[in-house]
Structures are given as C-alpha cells and as structure tokens.
Amino acid sequence: MMMNCVIIDDEPLAREGIASYVQEIDFLNLIDTCENPMALIQLLDEHPIDLIFLDIQMPKMNGIDFLKIVQKPPMVIVTTAFPSYALESFQLNVMDYLLKPITFERFVKAASKARDYHQLLLKSASQNSPKIEKETDYFFIKCGNKYEKIYFNDILYIQGMQNYVIIYTLKGKYMTLLYLKNLEQNLDSRSFIRVHKSYIVAIDKIDAIEGNEISLQSHSIPISRIYREQVLKQVVQNKLWIK
Secondary structure, three states, rough: OOOEEEOOOOOHHHHHHHHHHHOOOOOEEEEEEOOOOOHHHHHHOOOOOOEEEEOOOOOOHHHHHHHHHHOOOOEEEEEOOOHHHHHHHHHHOEEEEEOOOHHHHHHHHHHHHHHHHHHHEEEHHHHHHOOHHHHHOEEEEEEEEEEEEEEHEEEEEEEEEEEEEEEEEEOOEEEEEOOHHHHHOOOOOOOOEEEOEEEEEEHOOOOEEEEOOOEOOOOOEEOOHHHHHHHHHHHHOOOOOOO
C-alpha cells in the first residue's frame, strides 16, 4: 500500500536530501515539498496525505506550533537538527524523531514504522466498517430535490469544483454538494485514481495517456505533475507489453 507523503523544511538542501531518500523507498509517494507549514495546511485540503516529514525550526510557524493547531494531522516524522524538542514532539504523538544529518538506514527504519502503523489503521478500519459498504455497487447523491443512484461501474471521472463535484457517468453527468476529498475516501483505490487536484478517474475507463492528458471516451483529463508518476505506475506499469 502506497503512502502519500509531504516534506516540510525551510532549507532547500534538506528538502532535496529527504526527497532523494523518499524516491528510494517503494511504498512512499512524494506529493510535494514545502518550505513552511502554512503551505501544508492548503495541501491537506487538496490531497490525501498519510505522512509528513516535518522540520521544527522554521520561519513564520515552527513545526511544534503546527502540530498544536492542526486537528487530527497525518502521521508525522520529525526531521530536525535540535534534540531539545524530542519530548514535546512525542507528547504530540509524532511517529519518530530524526536528528540531522539523517542516515538512509535511520530514515528507512522510521518510514517502515510509519508504514506498519498505517497498515494497522487500514486493517482496523476495514474490520470495523459496515459490511454493506463492501457489498453494494452503487451509492446515492442528492441533485437538487432528487436522489440519484450512481453505479460505480458507470463512473468515467469526477471533477471537483470548490464545495461541489460533478460526476460524469456513462448515462450523463450529475452535480452535488460534496467535497472531492470526502468523496475520494469512499472510492476503491484499486478502481479509481486521483490524477489532478480537481479530477479523479475510473482506471478501467482510461483509453490512453499522452503527455499530460488522459483520454477516456470523448473526454480529455489533465494529469498534474505531482500525480503523473503514480498514475503511470498504477495504470500502465503492470499492463505494459514491450519487446
């Protein structure tokens, strides 16, 4: 199971170093890097983030203050040159505390701990979720005064538009008041994939990928830079026939 992660550090070289480590670990997918926690707050609204690599000493807002104000943050691994914040960080439930300079071996150990905990959470959520959610192949949305049944297999793609979404299906399109992030959490990640901050696509409906666009039937959907590698890996890699 891939984990989406973000790196927050005000030092460019530190961000590059951690990013190079992330690229070497097959279960980590780097969504973005930021130089301050304020940018992360917006990212959390736009993307499903599982893990944050968080520096402590940063201008505008330090990492400790960020952890105090954000409700239910993703898993956090602290990356800092200052050992004095360790106790306070663990009191804020961070997953691990890495002191710079960080060796790759130590980084892998921390990332593996986060992966194991993430898998445990997913297993627990699966066991506790109502069985009816696993068995149904449709859901209902409210369109104006009408409740529309949407079959998962009919969905082509979903477009997010601020506080509502448009669901494009084989039968037509439907608009409803939902956040794209919330809808994504109820979709099977084996059947649907986020390709852009505003688009989720049904994997089996994809006809072609060319450049930064996905073609499905008569529609063209953009792929953003941060999602392109994951899209190619999940959609094409295991199905690609080459000489």
